[in-house]
Amino acid sequence: xxxFETVIGLEVHIELETASKMFCSCPNRFGDPPNTNxxxxxxxxxxxxxxxxxxxxxxxxxxxxxLGCEIASRSKFDRKNYFYPDLPKGYxxxxxxxxxGRDGHLDLPSGGRVRILRVQLEEDAGKLQHGPEGAxxxxxxxxxxxxxxxxxxxxxxxxxxxxxxxxxRRIALALGVTDARMEEGxxxxxxxxxxxxxxxxxxxxxxxxxxxxxxxxxxxxLAYEAERQSGIYLAGGRVDQETRGWDDPKGESFLQRxxxxxxxxxYFPEPDLLPFAIDPARVEALRRGLPELPAGRRxxxxxxxxxxxxxxxxxxxxxxxxxxxxxVQAGAPPQEAAKWICGDLARLENEGAFDFAAPRLAPxxxxxxxxxxxxxxxxxxxxxxxxxxxxxxxxxxxxxVERLGLGRVDDEAAILGEVQAVLAENAKAVLDLRQxxxxxxxxxxxxxxxxxxxxxAPDAARELIERQARG
Numbered sequence: 001x002x003x004f005e006t007v008i009g010l011e012v013h014i015e016l017e018t019a020s021k022m023f024c025s026c027p028n029r030f031g032d033p034p035n036t037n038x039x040x041x042x043x044x045x046x047x048x049x050x051x052x053x054x055x056x057x058x059x060x061x062x063x064x065x066x067l068g069c070e071i072a073s074r075s076k077f078d079r080k081n082y083f084y085p086d087l088p089k090g091y092x093x094x095x096x097x098x099x100x101g102r103d104g105h106l107d108l109p110s111g112g113r114v115r116i117l118r119v120q121l122e123e124d125a126g127k128l129q130h131g132p133e134g135a136x137x138x139x140x141x142x143x144x145x146x147x148x149x150x151x152x153x154x155x156x157x158x159x160x161x162x163x164x165x166x167x168x169r170r171i172a173l174a175l176g177v178t179d180a181r182m183e184e185g186x187x188x189x190x191x192x193x194x195x196x197x198x199x200x201x202x203x204x205x206x207x208x209x210x211x212x213x214x215x216x217x218x219x220x221x222l223a224y225e226a227e228r229q230s231g232i233y234l235a236g237g238r239v240d241q242e243t244r245g246w247d248d249p250k251g252e253s254f255l256q257r258x259x260x261x262x263x264x265x266x267y268f269p270e271p272d273l274l275p276f277a278i279d280p281a282r283v284e285a286l287r288r289g290l291p292e293l294p295a296g297r298r299x300x301x302x303x304x305x306x307x308x309x310x311x312x313x314x315x316x317x318x319x320x321x322x323x324x325x326x327x328v329q330a331g332a333p334p335q336e337a338a339k340w341i342c343g344d345l346a347r348l349e350n351e352g353a354f355d356f357a358a359p360r361l362a363p364x365x366x367x368x369x370x371x372x373x374x375x376x377x378x379x380x381x382x383x384x385x386x387x388x389x390x391x392x393x394x395x396x397x398x399x400x401v402e403r404l405g406l407g408r409v410d411d412e413a414a415i416l417g418e419v420q421a422v423l424a425e426n427a428k429a430v431l432d433l434r435q436x437x438x439x440x441x442x443x444x445x446x447x448x449x450x451x452x453x454x455x456x457a458p459d460a461a462r463e464l465i466e467r468q469a470r471g
């Protein structure tokens with residue numbers, strides 16, 4: 001709203017895709033029958049002792065490195081105490097003052113920079129399921145490794161916040177630490193938002209919007225809340241620090257509870273887990289093993305001449321990027337390969353008929369298809385038919401051409417025979433063409449292409465049609 005500046009910070013929660021939970025050996029697996037992946041440790045039964053999952057710690061370090069964080073040489077776990085039905089222990093093992101990573105950043109497309117205050121490990125809670133007869137709880141999720149990424153309040157719009165969260169997701173997927181399936185709860189975010197007068201540097205009381213699991217919901221909720229808080233200040237009122245939920249069908253936020261402070265959680269060091277050292281050599285080994293990250297992908301693809309939308313579509317998917325790279329290595333011009341990847345192949349992928357990670361149409365065969373078009377061995381329509389066969393069934397371009405009978409017809413006598421047959425079958429269109437109706441030419445060319453199953457080049461057909469019809 002005019003006269004006010006929006007101030008937003010995000011807490012992004014990522015369930016890590018490890019084989020077992022964070023502090024016990026129970027399977028970390030979604031979709032199993034309720035309360036089957038549980039044990040005395042994740043239920044917090046007396047005498048049960050937790051043991052940290054080294055794979056979870058490594059995943060946290062990799063994410064922190066990807067975000068430019070300083071990795072702690074010493075870290076520890078803490079108890080965050082609160083009561084809720086989905087928290088069987090009555091506390092959550094988390095991190096307070098010695099997280100895995102600190103002081104990172106993420107650069108925005110606008111040129112701004114969002115500071116990453118901390119990257120910390122904790123355990124997830126169970127899941128409440130509400131029904132007509134009340135609520136039940138499934139503890140399968142209790143103890144699943146959960147990574148929390150806390151930003152500074154450096155975001156200035158709902159759109160920036162959405163992009164930031166989307167980029168975190170892209171980074172996590174590139175690292176392979178999560179499946180990031182928001183509908184399953186493996187990627188969630190809490191948003192802290194306040195507004196202040198433009199040019200002011202003071203932070204006003206903030207509202208936290210909890211458990212967002214949709215980029216669209218986040219953007220709508222933040223836009224609404226900025227408007228609501230600005231309206232309160234304009235009316236001379238005061239914004240209370242509180243936790244609110246988002247009701248998307250109604251398009252409004254609603255009060256859940258007054259905001260807790262850190263003291264309310266009675267944090268103290270986890271007595272069952274000792275502080276642990278993080279070996280610098282281990283950190284460097286993990287750093288060397290980092291894959292190309294989304295920002296680097298985008299820069300490299302743009303340097304290859306791809307358009308802005310092509311860069312976005314290819315770079316957002318590691319398998320798409322790898323597919324393009326292999327096609328280029330096989331000789332395909334990057335821009336031409338990107339047209340197929342962002343067009344027909346992306347469409348088939350969306351329909352569930354193509355997988356870039358395990359493609360039936362090999363990248364080298366896409367390069368051969370593009371080369372065949374460039375040297376004139378295939379017409380555009382013929383190439384489309386070859387593509388369709390290879391994308392769904394695999395094989396080589398040569399095999400598909402032979403199977404479909406799509407070798408290009410270059411013999412002028414053969415082309416002339418097809419053209420004369422079409423002219424004889426379409427006397428009215430020939431008359432229209434002779435009277436100057438150019439759309440008739442396109443129709444006749446199309447009929448030649450159809451009759452020849454795409455084996456005659458459109459330019460060759462057009463030239464002979466004009467010569468025959470007007471000669």
